[in-house]
Amino acid sequence: xxxxxxxxxxxxxxxxxxxxxxxxxxxxxxxxxxxxxxxxxxxxxxxxxxxxxxxxxxxxxxxxxxxxxxxxxxxxxxxxxxxxxxxxxxxxxxxxxxxxxxxxxxxxxxxxxxxxxxxxxxxxxxxxxxxxxxxxxxxxxxxxxxxxxxxxxxxxxxxxxxxxxxxxxxxxxxxxxxxxxxxxxxxxxxxxxxxxxxxxxxxxxxxxxxxxxxxxxxxxxxxxxxxxxxxxxxxxxxxxxxxxxxxxxxxxxxxxxxxxxxxxxxxxxxxxxxxxxxxxxxxxxxxxxxxxxxxxxxxxxxxxxxxxxxxxxxxxxxxxxxxxxxxxxxxxxxxxxxxxxxxxxxxxxxxxxxxxxxxxxxxxxxxxxxxxxxxxxxxxxxxxxxx
Amino acid sequence: xxxxxxxxxxxxxxxxxxxxxxxxxxxxxxxxxxxxxxxxxxxxxxxxxxxxxxxxxxxxxxxxxxxxxxxxxxxxxxxxxxxxxxxxxxxxxxxxxxxxxxxxxxxxxxxxxxxxxxxxxxxxxxxxxxxxxxxxxxxxxxxxxxxxxxxxxxxxxxxxxxxxxxxxxxxxxxxxxxxxxxxxxxxxxxxxxxxxxxxxxxxxxxxxxxxxxxxxxxxxxxxxxxxxxxxxxxxxxxxxxxxxxxxxxxxxxxxxxxxxxxxxxxxxxxxxxxxxxxxxxxxxxxxxxxxxxxxxxxxxxxxxxxxxxxxxxxxxxxxxxxxxxxxxxxxxxxxxxxxxxxxxxxxxxxxxxxxxxxxxxxxxxxxxxxxxxxxxxxxxxxxxxxx
Numbered sequence: 001x002x003x004x005x006x007x008x009x010x011x012x013x014x015x016x017x018x019x020x021x022x023x024x025x026x027x028x029x030x031x032x033x034x035x036x037x038x039x040x041x042x043x044x045x046x047x048x049x050x051x052x053x054x055x056x057x058x059x060x061x062x063x064x065x066x067x068x069x070x071x072x073x074x075x076x077x078x079x080x081x082x083x084x085x086x087x088x089x090x091x092x093x094x095x096x097x098x099x100x101x102x103x104x105x106x107x108x109x110x111x112x113x114x115x116x117x118x119x120x121x122x123x124x125x126x127x128x129x130x131x132x133x134x135x136x137x138x139x140x141x142x143x144x145x146x147x148x149x150x151x152x153x154x155x156x157x158x159x160x161x162x163x164x165x166x167x168x169x170x171x172x173x174x175x176x177x178x179x180x181x182x183x184x185x186x187x188x189x190x191x192x193x194x195x196x197x198x199x200x201x202x203x204x205x206x207x208x209x210x211x212x213x214x215x216x217x218x219x220x221x222x223x224x225x226x227x228x229x230x231x232x233x234x235x236x237x238x239x240x241x242x243x244x245x246x247x248x249x250x251x252x253x254x255x256x257x258x259x260x261x262x263x264x265x266x267x268x269x270x271x272x273x274x275x276x277x278x279x280x281x282x283x284x285x286x287x288x289x290x291x292x293x294x295x296x297x298x299x300x301x302x303x304x305x306x307x308x309x310x311x312x313x314x315x316x317x318x319x320x321x322x323x324x325x326x327x328x329x330x331x332x333x334x335x336x337x338x339x340x341x342x343x344x345x346x347x348x349x350x351x352x353x354x355x356x357x358x359x360x361x362x363x364x365x366x367x368x369x370x371x372x373x374x375x376x377x378x379x380x381x382x383x384x385x386x387x
Numbered sequence: 388x389x390x391x392x393x394x395x396x397x398x399x400x401x402x403x404x405x406x407x408x409x410x411x412x413x414x415x416x417x418x419x420x421x422x423x424x425x426x427x428x429x430x431x432x433x434x435x436x437x438x439x440x441x442x443x444x445x446x447x448x449x450x451x452x453x454x455x456x457x458x459x460x461x462x463x464x465x466x467x468x469x470x471x472x473x474x475x476x477x478x479x480x481x482x483x484x485x486x487x488x489x490x491x492x493x494x495x496x497x498x499x500x501x502x503x504x505x506x507x508x509x510x511x512x513x514x515x516x517x518x519x520x521x522x523x524x525x526x527x528x529x530x531x532x533x534x535x536x537x538x539x540x541x542x543x544x545x546x547x548x549x550x551x552x553x554x555x556x557x558x559x560x561x562x563x564x565x566x567x568x569x570x571x572x573x574x575x576x577x578x579x580x581x582x583x584x585x586x587x588x589x590x591x592x593x594x595x596x597x598x599x600x601x602x603x604x605x606x607x608x609x610x611x612x613x614x615x616x617x618x619x620x621x622x623x624x625x626x627x628x629x630x631x632x633x634x635x636x637x638x639x640x641x642x643x644x645x646x647x648x649x650x651x652x653x654x655x656x657x658x659x660x661x662x663x664x665x666x667x668x669x670x671x672x673x674x675x676x677x678x679x680x681x682x683x684x685x686x687x688x689x690x691x692x693x694x695x696x697x698x699x700x701x702x703x704x705x706x707x708x709x710x711x712x713x714x715x716x717x718x719x720x721x722x723x724x725x726x727x728x729x730x731x732x733x734x735x736x737x738x739x740x741x742x743x744x745x746x747x748x749x750x751x752x753x754x755x756x757x758x759x760x761x762x763x764x765x766x767x768x769x770x771x772x773x774x
Contacts, residue, residue, distance in 0.1 A: 212610040247599050
């Protein structure tokens with residue numbers, strides 16, 4: 001087990017009555033908040049009205065910024081920073097999924113610096129302050145509701161970059177599984193792949209003596225997969241929605257990576273697909289993860305065999321460790337198909353002519369990933385495996 | 388899954404170099420701290436000198452209060468409160484195991500009230516403020532290093548009572564498994580039982596749809612048991628010490644109980660044994676847990692059968708669920724014997740003549756526990772099963 005530092009002060013408020021309580025968790029001195037959200041779905045569902053009524057009752061002034069899209073855009077982040085500075089906003093309330101939360105985090109960091117926010121992303125600079133933010137979660141996927149990270153897309157340069165800092169962990173996350181009962185199928189299952197990927201990026205490690213977190217990772221993957229199947233059968237299954245929501249927060253809270261070297265190559269490759277084609281994040285992972293697995297499994301066959309055994313229950317004493325490892329990857333692909341997620345680039349209409357460009361943007365002259373170091377050529381090979 | 392609120396802001400600093408960094412996590416305005424510890428073991432190990440040198444370098448004034456015993460005493464808590472008030476102490480550094488941490492928490496709460504601290508324990512009153520505390524952990528067991536709870540023994544009334552509040556969660560916990568390599572056998576394994584008990588008090592529930600936390604609980608129990616066996620073979624096994632230390636913190640952090648109704652009857656009964664006979668906390672649990680299991684398992688045979696299957700890997704299609712459930716309890720007892728922990732009152736020389744008194748103090752005219760409500764008569768029956 002490696003040394004680690006862990007700090008996660010996000011207050012989790014979970015249950016069907018969670019939204020009604022959110023103002024209890026606002027800092028006492030909040031005068032004006034930015035309500036940041038996507039499109040009309042929170043208006044159609046009534047959530048917008050509920051929130052506005054609560055804020056009105058509490059005499060908290062509200063400035064609104066809607067229009068967050070999947071793969072949240074730098075231009076809107078800049079607009080949010082401008083509004084917050086001009087209006088002296090002292091809190092950001094993110095109502096939505098990972099894109100809204102990530103956009104809020106970038107705004108929160110940008111308000112507290114004189115520099116252009118994109119410079120911080122590009123230079124990986126430490127931030128020293130950020131506005132506090134709170135989350136009312138409507139899509140379980142990103143885990144951003146309690147994570148220290150934000151990922152923003154620069155639509156001009158077609159780059160997608162991340163920033164990490166404990167200052168970006170939300171003050172609170174309101175988790176009401178009921179809000180997810182009517183999620184469209186694609187959002188539900190792309191979210192589930194995103195959640196699984198957050199576990200897998202931590203699970204596939206070469207760090208020794210990480211028995212507890214290995215077992216916690218496997219527990220989380222099993223839960224996500226079994227409840228994914230339940231939601232295929234019945235999208236209105238509250239119990240399954242609750243398991244997925246809690247799993248999503250756990251998966252990216254940081255707990256599952258304690259003391260482990262993490263990977264993150266699949267995310268980096270997926271980001272390049274999104275940057276060029278606008279593909280949904282969870283969809284890129286559904287395509288890249290199996291390809292990545294096929295490319296890297298020989299690095300540590302025992303780990304992939306363990307994955308097969310512990311997550312999918314594959315036991316066959318007539319098979320070699322390698323055969324079991326490969327069966328595990330196959331079963332993972334089957335799961336993705338069973339939840340109607342694509343496993344190949346062509347299923348999403350992604351052409352094969354920009355592998356070189358994506359590989360260069362992703363790995364440059366270096367490498368990505370740590371389970372196995374993936375250089376530019378290896379990125380191309382992984383993309384080939386995703387054909 | 389039930390509604391829940393969860394907040395755990397303790398910074399975890401884990402690894403062999405963790406102690407050297409602890410002042411990084413002190414609040415900036417600390418001028419004078421109370422160094423609270425037990426006896427001579429931190430002096431013999433060199434830890435005391437290391438801490439004092441670091442504090443001297445940082446020009447932080449230190450007041451010392453040693454003498455914390457297992458089942459920390461109210462009299463010393465009162466002394467600590469007096470010292471902190473007189474000396475204007477603004478931070479408490481707990482160096483030790485659960486007793487030292489719990490004593491520190493009680494002092495921290497007592498400093499911020501004009502009332503007698505014991506009144507807060509007896510009346511279960513909400514505290515509104517507490518001094519911040521930090522922990523350098525030397526015994527993995529109580530999980531108090533990141534929990535919201537403290538348990539104190541009143542030596543005059545022979546009562547043992549707890550207080551819970553998020554204000555009691557430490558600012559930081561320094562977790563260096565090396566500090567535990569030379570722990571005496573009894574402390575090591577009583578600690579392991581305490582850790583397991585914190586999972587079990589959460590695991591045995593009748594709450595439905597708690598698949599994720601069920602699986603996380605089982606993962607933690609498996610890890611603690613397998614590493615317990617490793618430490619029987621080799622107490623110097625750093626990897627196993629690391630797993631136990633991290634498991635101890637996880638077990639009582641609150642994560643494993645999210646959305647679950649918890650039990651805690653075994654703890655309540657164990658406390659009465661300690662209050663009368665001074666028995667080590669983990670030892671009381673080693674005696675009471677198997678007896679409690681035998682008394683309550685029929686309430687929910689499926690849960691006990693699941694425990695047997697998932698934690699001990701018992702699979703036997705020729706057996707009924709009840710037979711499997713009973714086998715699981717048997718295997719748990721075997722584990723306790725394998726780590727040289729007692730399972731019967733007589734092994735610790737505890738007489739049988741005060742069952743009535745213990746039952747009255749424990750359950751009064753009400754009940755304890757929630758997996759099964761245990762009244763006074765049931766407490767006596769459980770004590771009978773521990774004969």
